[in-house]
Amino acid sequence: xxxxxxxxxxxxxxxxxxxxxxxxxxxxxxxxxxxxxxxxxxxxxxxxxxxxxxxxxxxxxxxxxxxxxxxxxxxxxxxxxxxxxxxxxxxxxxxxxxxxxxxxxxxxxxxxxxxxxxxxxxxxxxxxxxxxxxxxxxxxxxxxxxxxxxxxxxxxxxxxxxxxxxxxxxxxxxxxxxxxxxxxxxxxxxxxxxxxxxxxxxxxxxxxxxxxxxxxxxxxxxxxxxxxxxxxxxxxxxxxxxxxxxxxxxxxxxxxxxxxxxxxxxxxxxxxxxxxxxxxxxxxxxxxxxxxxxxxxx
Amino acid sequence: xxxxxxxxxxxxxxxxxxxxxxxxxxxxxxxxxxxxxxxxxxxxxxxxxxxxxxxxxxxxxxxxxxxxxxxxxxxxxxxxxxxxxxxxxxxxxxxxxxxxxxxxxxxxxxxxxxxxxxxxxxxxxxxxxxxxxxxxxxxxxxxxxxxxxxxxxxxxxxxxxxxxxxxxxxxxxxxxxxxxxxxxxxxxxxxxxxxxxxxxxxxxxxxxxxxxxxxxxxxxxxxxxxxxxxxxxxxxxxxxxxxxxxxxxxxxxxxxxxxxxxxxxxxxxxxxxxxxxxxxxxxxxxxxxxxxxxx
Numbered sequence: 166x167x168x169x170x171x172x173x174x175x176x177x178x179x180x181x182x183x184x185x186x187x188x189x190x191x192x193x194x195x196x197x198x199x200x201x202x203x204x205x206x207x208x209x210x211x212x213x214x215x216x217x218x219x220x221x222x223x224x225x226x227x228x229x230x231x232x233x234x235x236x237x238x239x240x241x242x243x244x245x246x247x248x249x250x251x252x253x254x255x256x257x258x259x260x261x262x263x264x265x266x267x268x269x270x271x272x273x274x275x276x277x278x279x280x281x282x283x284x285x286x287x288x289x290x291x292x293x294x295x296x297x298x299x300x301x302x303x304x305x306x307x308x309x310x311x312x313x314x315x316x317x318x319x320x321x322x323x324x325x326x327x328x329x330x331x332x333x334x335x336x337x338x339x340x341x342x343x344x345x346x347x348x349x350x351x352x353x354x355x356x357x358x359x360x361x362x363x364x365x366x367x368x369x370x371x372x373x374x375x376x377x378x379x380x381x382x383x384x385x386x387x388x389x390x391x392x393x394x395x396x397x398x399x400x401x402x403x404x405x406x407x408x409x410x411x412x413x414x415x416x417x418x419x420x421x422x423x424x425x426x427x428x429x430x431x432x433x434x435x436x437x438x439x440x441x442x443x444x445x446x447x448x449x450x451x452x453x454x455x456x457x458x459x460x461x462x463x
Numbered sequence: 464x465x466x467x468x469x470x471x472x473x474x475x476x477x478x479x480x481x482x483x484x485x486x487x488x489x490x491x492x493x494x495x496x497x498x499x500x501x502x503x504x505x506x507x508x509x510x511x512x513x514x515x516x517x518x519x520x521x522x523x524x525x526x527x528x529x530x531x532x533x534x535x536x537x538x539x540x541x542x543x544x545x546x547x548x549x550x551x552x553x554x555x556x557x558x559x560x561x562x563x564x565x566x567x568x569x570x571x572x573x574x575x576x577x578x579x580x581x582x583x584x585x586x587x588x589x590x591x592x593x594x595x596x597x598x599x600x601x602x603x604x605x606x607x608x609x610x611x612x613x614x615x616x617x618x619x620x621x622x623x624x625x626x627x628x629x630x631x632x633x634x635x636x637x638x639x640x641x642x643x644x645x646x647x648x649x650x651x652x653x654x655x656x657x658x659x660x661x662x663x664x665x666x667x668x669x670x671x672x673x674x675x676x677x678x679x680x681x682x683x684x685x686x687x688x689x690x691x692x693x694x695x696x697x698x699x700x701x702x703x704x705x706x707x708x709x710x711x712x713x714x715x716x717x718x719x720x721x722x723x724x725x726x727x728x729x730x731x732x733x734x735x736x737x738x739x740x741x742x743x744x745x746x747x748x749x750x751x752x753x754x755x756x757x758x
Contacts, residue, residue: 278555346592350654352553354605354661355582364604369595461595461641 211441218438221431227439232400232417232432235424239431246402247417247436251443253406254317254396254413255386258324262385263378265325266332267367273333274340275362287337293330301326302391315397317406320413323391328381335377339370372459379451383444389415414440498526499566501665501695502547507561509542509551516542517729519561522714529687529696531706531737534716535752539729540699541589541669543716546570547697548584548667549577566664582609585658589670591650593642593657598625598634601642601653605661620660628656629686648679655686659694666690668698672705684709703753706737713740715749 180186221239229243269286277283305323313319343366351361367374392398397410398420414436422433502524509517517539524530524547532540542551549570551557563570570580594601602621611617621638625631630652634645642653651671658666668687672680687696687709700706706713714734720727733740733749744750 344592346588346590347594349550349553349586349588350592350594350657351604353548353550353581353586353588354608354657355578355580356608357578360608365594459595461597461600461643 214434214437214441217431217434218436221435222438226435230402232412233428234400235421235426235429238428239435241428244414244417244432244436244439246400247412247414248439248443249402249404250317250396250411250413251386251415251440253404254320254392254411255324255382257317257321257406258328258385259378259382261321261325262328262381263332266329266378266381267336267374269329269333270336270340271362271367273337275358275366290330290333293326294334297390298323298327298388299390299393302394305391306394310395314408315395315410316408317396317403317411318408319395320392320411321406323395324385324388327388327391328385331381331384332378335380336370336374339373339377340366342373343369368458372455375451375455375458379448382447386444386447387415387440389413389419392416414443497528500524501526501566502697503564504543504546505562505564507543507546507559507563509539509546510556510558510560511554512556515726515728518719520716520729520731521561522731522734524695524697525712526695527691527693528711529691529698529709531710531713532697532699532716533701533703533706533713533752534729534732535718536701537727537729538716538718540714540716542729543731544667544669544697544699545586547665548581548586550581550586552577582661583663584665584667585661585663586667586669587651587654587658587671589673591647591654591674593645593650593653595641595643597639598642598645598653599638602656602660605657609661624656624660625653627659627690628652629682629689630656646679648675648682651675651679651683652686655683659690663694665695665697668696670699670701673701680705703741707741710737713737715740715744715746715752717748717752 226239226243227248228245230245231242232244232246233242269290273283273287277286301323304326305319309319309322310316347365347369348361351365356364392413392415396413396416398416399410399412403409403411417436418433418440421429421436424430424433500523502522504523505521507517507520508515520539520543532544534540545551546559546563547565547570551559559571565580565584569575594604596604599621602624603617606617606620611620622631622635625634630649633649634640634653642650645653651674655666655671672683675683684705687698690696698706698709712735715732716729717732718727719730733744733746735745740749741753744753750756
């Protein structure tokens, strides 16, 4: 090649002009717009709840009991019965749904494969995701509450039914992402299937599994409909989650916010902010715990 | 992460094959008269559902030798390798016809546990696959499966295995760091260390260097030479130079195409000492492959 005989033209490395550049800019603008549209309602909800609820929140509001009658101002009494109810009922539902859901997903992905039982369970679990939450409440009402009465336990059953398919689906997707090469590496050392699952597959997926479980917990903690028929809505604290009518933050938001009295409405806003704060703290705590488990994953 | 204790104490007392108890003379000393037969495959055909991937493979693999499987892509060398420790069991629809004997015992007889088979016959994979655990826990994984809990004993095994895989000096100061932070060559040596930690009788290697650069490849090949006095090694490789560098015996596989049904299946074309396969191949197909005219 006779280099140097032909004068070299400087390569044009600048962004091409014309339609291609215009398309790129339009797409970028649309993405920014979509992001702003998503952020507006989210920010507005948060702003409203904080603006209306922050002044109500006090130690007295969080720990005071019982919840006073609707006509009284928010400075009297407190939300403790609802905070306690939400923590115990959601906690109990989590204890029921999360282990069961994870085990179910392990069966679906690691053991069942494509057999008819796994296919059926997977399908039913997907159908369950679409069942309206109030139907879950009615279901527990008819098979449990009619025989044993209102209780936090009944509420936990309803919330558990709601959480179960979410936990199964999210865990299943996480287990599917674990590369097969890890399983083979473990099998090649003479591990049994149970060993492979417990010591390699689950630890490799734990971050995503916890995220999915948290999503389910947050969803359950904010549900009102399944609790209407299962715990009733009382105003006195009931520390016994296994028996007697109970209450919860979403139930209190519903019953207070629909009142014409200012005190009750204030209590509703306060309860809403409390609920958001509880979910937020839970998320952070779970992230910290998961970080410990996943410290070798990167 | 610590795992709950499992009750498998009975399996800690696995009787070791004779080969592990006494150091053996190096393979060079027994080059012309092969050592004991470790594997004896007879008329092995392997199916994936209805597809016959490999047809009628018969060969014997000898103790303290490195046996290389070479051949073009899709000829079934990896598939044959995976019959030797029943890894094919993990693939749905995979089925083996014929028989593979390991030290006189049929691997596919009823009652044979693939778990017990794999504790004796380890495997290193094409892509390094360290667990998302610390370097220490990666190596200690196998011994822990076998019920070893004693910290001192585990420390000893981890150091010995990492030294055996020529990795100790590079990682001794970061044993509690993630195994995923290692370079490709280091990660593959970690996987070899993990395999050596359970003191297997045989190490199967499925293209262990295909993802590595020449320097890391050299390190692994040196390692194979060092450990072959204690283990029997079977390696699948795409690299013919690698086969000539490391192996005592070479098996050449090829693809047989049936014109009538337009189906393909892998066959063992020629098996013999590596010098013979490369310098004096008896089959035209082998000759074409090793001289670079095909594949």
